[in-house]
Amino acid sequence: MINSGGNTLELLLFYAPALNILSKDTHVLVLGCMEPPSIPQSQWRMDLPEPTVLPTTTPTQHVIVHHSAGSNTNADPTALIRDIYLLHTQGNGWDDIGYNYLIARNGTLFLGRDPQGVGEQDYIRGAHYCSKNSYTQGICVLGEYTTAQPPEAMMQSLRKLIAWKMFKDRIEPENQSLHPPGDPNAYLVYHLDGHRSGCATDCPGNKVYERLHALRDTLTEDLLKCGFTSVEGALISGDLVIYPNPSKGRIYFSSYVEAPVIISGLQGQVLYQGMMDPLDLSIQSGLSPGLYFLRIEGTGVSEIIVVE
Known part of the structure; x- marks a missing residue:
């Protein structure tokens, strides 16, 4: 709580009556670096x-x-x-x-x-x-x-x-x-x-x-x-960052998920299915250039990816 007061800034010419601030709004971004609480x-x-x-x-x-x-x-x-x-x-x-x-x-x-x-x-x-x-x-x-x-x-x-x-x-x-x-x-x-x-x-x-x-x-x-990577075009999906996008075929993840990664074509055909490498948190899709759907089974993660 910020107490009210009548002081004014010494170098400024304008005065506004003080207020009582009773609460803070909290805004949150997924992953490790969170937006701090603030007074609106x-x-x-x-x-x-x-x-x-x-x-x-x-x-x-x-x-x-x-x-x-x-x-x-x-x-x-x-x-x-x-x-x-x-x-x-x-x-x-x-x-x-x-x-x-x-x-x-x-x-x-x-x-x-x-x-x-x-x-x-x-x-x-x-x-x-x-x-x-x-x-x-x-x-x-x-x-x-x-x-x-x-x-x-x-x-x-x-x-x-x-x-x-x-x-x-x-x-x-x-x-x-x-x-x-x-x-x-x-x-x-x-x-x-x-x-x-x-x-x-x-x-x-x-x-x-x-x-x-x-x-x-x-x-x-x-x-x-916080899981930062300086690769442009990263996707944020829930608590997971998927990068780069577009990729050359190898796709990285900000954290390990023990569930199958499935990549499908635009017609729904499964073109890749496998587990991410726990050492470097990646998969090598081996896909030709194009547009694909990536999902991680049982997690709700689903994103459009581009291979170039």
């Missing part, structure tokens, strides 16, 4: 004007970390976020709060820019990265970290959120790619990076920025524990 917009934005313009969706290629550059002593993160929302919407004239997610110093996660039914929370284009917001997700940690060390509870919450997102989208945290894609002026950005990688700013503060290198390493380990 309907709770922290209560009694404030709602966004009036529908948002735009974008795929995620880079996760960009920010700090709010405000107080490190305000004990009411809900009030801070409400003030940021008013600054962004009424001060900057933006459609909504600029960030996709915000994280309090105590680790509490808040949902940011509102999808309004247009798409999923993590695919909404924000307003946070130097006017180059497509293909990014913005996460703001509350506080000012030029010289102050970020709290571990906050950094752990950041780690869990990014692990879930990168597992979900098969993003490799230690890699770089050009941003914005297809732009003649594109430049290399780490898939996990700070605001300062895009333009002249101190954000997310030296002490958070210095942690990002180690966080990339930690996230790589987290993703491997």
Whole structure:
């Protein structure tokens, strides 16, 4: 429960009355990396004007970390976020709060820019990265970290959120790619990076920025524990990841299932039946290029696969 309070963020010009937050919504993704619990917009934005313009969706290629550059002593993160929302919407004239997610110093996660039914929370284009917001997700940690060390509870919450997102989208945290894609002026950005990688700013503060290198390493380990594979086109079926798709005939699974794997043609004829290899969790189908149905007997797993 987040207690109400009357404090306002020192560097912002807008004040929103505080709220009592009574519960958290929990969102879960199958497999090892779970979406952490969060405070929805309907709770922290209560009694404030709602966004009036529908948002735009974008795929995620880079996760960009920010700090709010405000107080490190305000004990009411809900009030801070409400003030940021008013600054962004009424001060900057933006459609909504600029960030996709915000994280309090105590680790509490808040949902940011509102999808309004247009798409999923993590695919909404924000307003946070130097006017180059497509293909990014913005996460703001509350506080000012030029010289102050970020709290571990906050950094752990950041780690869990990014692990879930990168597992979900098969993003490799230690890699770089050009941003914005297809732009003649594109430049290399780490898939996990700070605001300062895009333009002249101190954000997310030296002490958070210095942690990002180690966080990339930690996230790589987290993703491997979650069953992450960097192969494009993986299928998620219940608690099982099937990859690659398309394949060259050898098909891998994220965990061992002691049941026959059956592959059929489009007319229903069984073309392959066998058990997955328990050593490398794979089968060698030996199939010619084409479209097939794969199912695992007695599990409810059934997917369309492509062999090329």
